[in-house]
Amino acid sequence: MAEKKNEKWPQKINEALKILKILGLPRQQQNERSALTLLSLLGLRPADRWNKAKSPMMGITPMMEFFRRNYSKRYAPNTRETVRRQTVHQFIQAGLVVANPDKRRPTNSPNVVYQIEPSALKLLRQWGTTGWAKNLRKHLSAVPTLQRLYARERILKRIPVKRVKNRHIRLSQGRHNELVRNIIDNFCPLFRPKAHVIYVGDTQKKWAYFDSRALEALGVVVKEHGKMPDVVVYCADKKWLVLIEAVTSHGPVEPKRRQELKDLFAGCRAGLVFVTAFNDRKTTKKYIQDISWETEVWIAESPTHLIHFNGKRFLGPYDD
Secondary structure, three states, rough: OOOOOOOOOOOOHHHHHHHHHHOOOOOOOOHHHHHHHHHHHHHHOOOOHHHOOOOOOEEEHHHHHHHHHOOOOOOOHHHHHHHHHEEEEEHHHHEEEEEOOOOOOEEEEEEEEEEEOOHHHHHHOOOOOOHHHHHHHHHHHHHHOOOHHOOOOOOOOOOEEEHHHOOOOHHHHHHHHHHHHHHHHHHHHHHOOEEEEEEEEEOOOEEEOOOOHHHHOOOOOOOHHHHOEEEEEEOOOOOEEEEEEOOOOOOOOOHHHHEEEEEHOOOOOOOEEEEEOOHHHHHHHHHHHOOOOOEEEEEEEOOOOEEEEEOOOOOOOOOO
């Protein structure tokens, strides 16, 4: 997640952060260091207006001197490579910056300089004006966002999942339920198209949707909703019942939980498929050692990909 507005920072830094997020820079570049780098490459001091942005050619050391002189932000000399490798290189890949625009130095020269790309400069000068939105759309259509490039998003056809009588599912507010919504809106249409939603849990209402008849038709009668996974969908074409846990703070499909779910759905006449869903890689990393083998992991921030935890098949049930 990007850094939130910091009241201790000059307004220009917060505005630069907002711009980086809008332009699709990854989370790792949505920080103070990257905001200051953008401002230095535009020659913008705290009191300057965006329409006065310039395009000086600057090396990393002059950029860091700009941070110190204009924003009182001191970075140690040994962080030069961090600025270069963790901000400037990504700016180049995002089409924001050009290296050695005058072509007077080799790319491996210690004196390499950088300059804001002309079309990006034209766009950024319009920040806060009525022309910003129109020119932003034009810019993004010509330059793919770095977030999308890094995610390597696959082109997959999305087919809506089915619900009884097209009933709408309403969820309470909250980060956990936002992930549940993503499972229904993105995971299911991408990986289990035409699936039939049987159950959707809700952090406040126990369950937001439950087609008990459909589950009973598969041989399962559930008495304790507290033991249910967050989302259950049935894939008639494969005869799979997909059990999905949405994890924001606890509850991945680890070996103990996998066995609990197998016991809960013991009478099911469909094959059981186990999936753990996370919002982002940061959360996934916390639980990666707990994930059970022969299950799948889906991350909402990279929706067109799955992580497969071993087993002889990809996304499918296993017989004990």
